[in-house]
Amino acid sequence: MxxxxxxxxxxxxxxxxxxxxxxxxxxxxxxxxxxxxxxxxxxxxxxxxxxxxxxxxxxxxxxxxxxxxxxxxxxxLPRRNSFVRPAVANIDLFVVTVSVRDPEPHTEALDRFLAAAEAASADALVCVNKADLGSADFLTDVYDRIYDTLTVSTLAGSGMDALKDRLADKRSAFAGPSGVGKSSIINFLLGGDDVGGIETGAISRKTKRGRHTTRHVELFETDFGAELFDTPGYTSFDGVSVEPAEVAYLFPEIAALSGKCRFDDCTHTDEPDCAVRDAARGGEVAESRYDSYCRMLGEARARAESF
Ligand SMILES: Nc1nc2c(ncn2[C@@H]2O[C@H](COP(=O)(O)OP(=O)(O)O)[C@@H](O)[C@H]2O)c(=O)[nH]1
Ligand SMILES: [Mg+2]
Ligand SMILES: [Zn+2]
Known part of the structure; x- marks a missing residue:
């Protein structure tokens, strides 16, 4: 079978x-x-x-x-793609979830999740939850330009129709730090109102949901044709190990500028006439994204040297 x-x-x-x-x-x-x-x-x-x-x-x-x-x-059977953290396979859409606050978003962690999606050639969606707690502009200003970005509030039920649209007929994994509301969103989409406590008969009598913190990865089906992975939150993320020269390809807006640098093999760090650094200075590439790129490039170099 x-x-x-x-x-x-x-x-x-x-x-x-x-x-x-x-x-x-x-x-x-x-x-x-x-x-x-x-x-x-x-x-x-x-x-x-x-x-x-x-x-x-x-x-x-x-x-x-x-x-x-x-x-x-x-x-x-052979996989279309797979991830280390969260440990899942065969994903169509990676929903990187953050909250406006509680917890405060950590853009580098967000960028690492997005890079993992790029590395696995999975589409990514940035989902900013808890819009009821304040403005999401500081995040959407950065990410809207690069990724499909949605602002939602599970508590208020806002933005959920747009989210359903994106998830229909796909298999999506919700990833992101603990406490941002991944399980709450999934419960909402499954039609439950008791956060963390609903039972999904469609899946099985044997796969009951934990009431509290998500400790394992689990796949749920919705009545609008979406399959959703709930995953535990990770504080660290080490899912991507690429060559230094490949790091730029994990940042679409940086990769798009690479051809405009003076040197073909520009690393966008200290070379002259670097279109990426110019863009970071001018604000077209967000400073936080450029910082994440530099951090990941440094790690990739350290890894390459240790072999
Ligand atoms: N204010 C607010 N709180 C929310 C919202 N969504 C979830 N929460 C709360 O955030 C906490 C963490 O939610 P949970 O779904 O367990 O997060 P997870 O760790 O990402 O799965 C819970 O106390 C939720 O009630 C929201 O849209 N607004
Ligand atoms: Mg959870
Ligand atoms: Zn450059």
Missing amino acids: RGTIVKALSGFYYVRIGGSGSSRNRERSGDPGSSVDCVYQCRARGIFKKEGITPLVGDEAVIDILDEEDGFVTEI
């Missing part, structure tokens, strides 16, 4: 077999409207460990079914 890993917890993989809420997936499986999902609690075969493969939530897996509820993961 083939299915999708919808949750990984304590050494078990929960594999959903059958119809998906996403019409795209329905088309793919040739199943016009099965809504009966079956989730099996599976161990992974020992062979994965030997081969250094860790099954991820979002993976398409082949399982051997043992009984009504249990099985074994025997094979992981």
